[in-house]
Amino acid sequence: MTTTEQSSSPKVQLVEITEEQCDQRLDNFLITFLKGVPKSHIYRIVRKGEVRVNKGRVDVKYRLETGDIVRVPPVRVAEKAPELFVGHHLQDALEQGVLFEDEAFMVINKPAGYAVHGGSGVNSGIIEGLRSIRPNAPFLELVHRLDKDTSGCLLVAKKRSALKKLHTLFREDQVQKTYIALLAGRWERKKLVVNAPLQKNLTQGGERMVFVSKAGKEAETLFRRIKLFADSTLVEAAPKTGRTHQIRVHAATSLGHPIVGDERYGQDETNKTFRSRGFKRMFLHAATLQFQHPVSGALLTVSAPLPQQLDDLITYEEKSL
Structure with missing residues (x-):
């Protein structure tokens, strides 16, 4: 059984929200920004007012806007998160299955037999596999879903702005x-x-x-x-x-x-x-x-x-x- 070492984040951080980070809930932003911090702790520091937006208290459901200043308090952050197991077969399929890619998004040829994301009883899926083979990618998010046993075209956004626009296209x-x-x-x-x-x-x-x-x-x-x-x-x-x-x-x-x-x-x-x-x-x-x-x-x-x-x-x- 491996243990995860903990360290304190630096002093209070003031983060200015960019166009790529806007229009997401505060809790989702903090979960990504404070990788390794339990969700329960994130909700607690927001509830206690330790997290502030533009110097004011807000709810976790608050949707961030470009230019917002988020105060993030010092917290215990995992230095190294547990690694997800992504099999070689899935890695190879993802590396060879890119059908289209530019700076905004990519389309991959999803192999059958894999869930699009990890969940109950599933350690890792397509999106976890992509993040594993592209550790330096700042943003990778599913635009839509395919059933586990369905193969074929799957859209993955590489920017939040692209994700929002593609979601609108699907919704309409x-x-x-x-x-x-x-x-x-x-x-x-x-x-x-x-x-x-x-x-x-x-x-x-x-x-x-x-x-x-x-x-x-x-x-x-x-x-x-x-x-x-x-x-x-x-x-x-x-x-x-x-x-x-x-x-x-x-x-x-x-x-x-x-x-x-x-x-x-x-x-x-x-x-x-x-x-x-x-x-x-x-x-x-x-x-x-x-x-x-x-x-x-x-x-x-x-x-x-x-x-x-x-x-x-x-x-x-x-x-x-």
């Missing part, structure tokens, strides 16, 4: 997302726009499930058939909205053809059949992102090639015709 449905999926069974239609509101729920075991409900949030997905196989259908799915598990639930519920390999909303027998063919993941790939560049305003299209395993399965299905 100005990012065109195209996925490639393999559906179980033969879907005979050529095209269908699914409008089915979705609601999230937690099972007794704590698993997140999403289902179609009139009480849910608006969700729209355009499905277009690419090719029919003997016992499956290759489709393109373009979600207009970005609800949790949207494509997976719409495919299973509204089309009646779940995604091959989907352990949560799929068909056990179908998944078992495809596993016997050597296919052991969900066939859902974020193939393309199209949006206006947050700095230049130019229309940008970024595409991620199909992983080898998905390509191999399509070849197998074509031979079965």
Whole structure:
């Protein structure tokens, strides 16, 4: 068991908020600025008035503005935070999977099987892996999310200003997302726009499930058939909205053809059949992102090639015709 040495930060620090730091909550700024300090302690020093903004007391929810002067008191700061374990396979995939990058953001080809960020039961994810291989990057934050078993285009901001603008594009449905999926069974239609509101729920075991409900949030997905196989259908799915598990639930519920390999909303027998063919993941790939560049305003299209395993399965299905 390793111990973390502690040292006191210098005297009182007065930090002027820059454009890159503005429009974030005070607690989030302090958590980043005082790495290694427990959140409970950060909330305590704000509550006691030891942290001040422009010489006044504020709440942790206060949103910082450019030019604000934040008084940060001396605190116990970890000299060396515990290192997260990021496997070589993930590191290699991230280093080789950069699809686009400039000073504002990057698009990576996310490998399947990894959560986008660490959480309960997960030591590290995609964003932790990126920060590990780029220790000198001052800012790396996820713009959106992909499911653990989904591969493909994932946006990561390198500046807070870019993060804010990209969040606005996603919120206003100005990012065109195209996925490639393999559906179980033969879907005979050529095209269908699914409008089915979705609601999230937690099972007794704590698993997140999403289902179609009139009480849910608006969700729209355009499905277009690419090719029919003997016992499956290759489709393109373009979600207009970005609800949790949207494509997976719409495919299973509204089309009646779940995604091959989907352990949560799929068909056990179908998944078992495809596993016997050597296919052991969900066939859902974020193939393309199209949006206006947050700095230049130019229309940008970024595409991620199909992983080898998905390509191999399509070849197998074509031979079965």
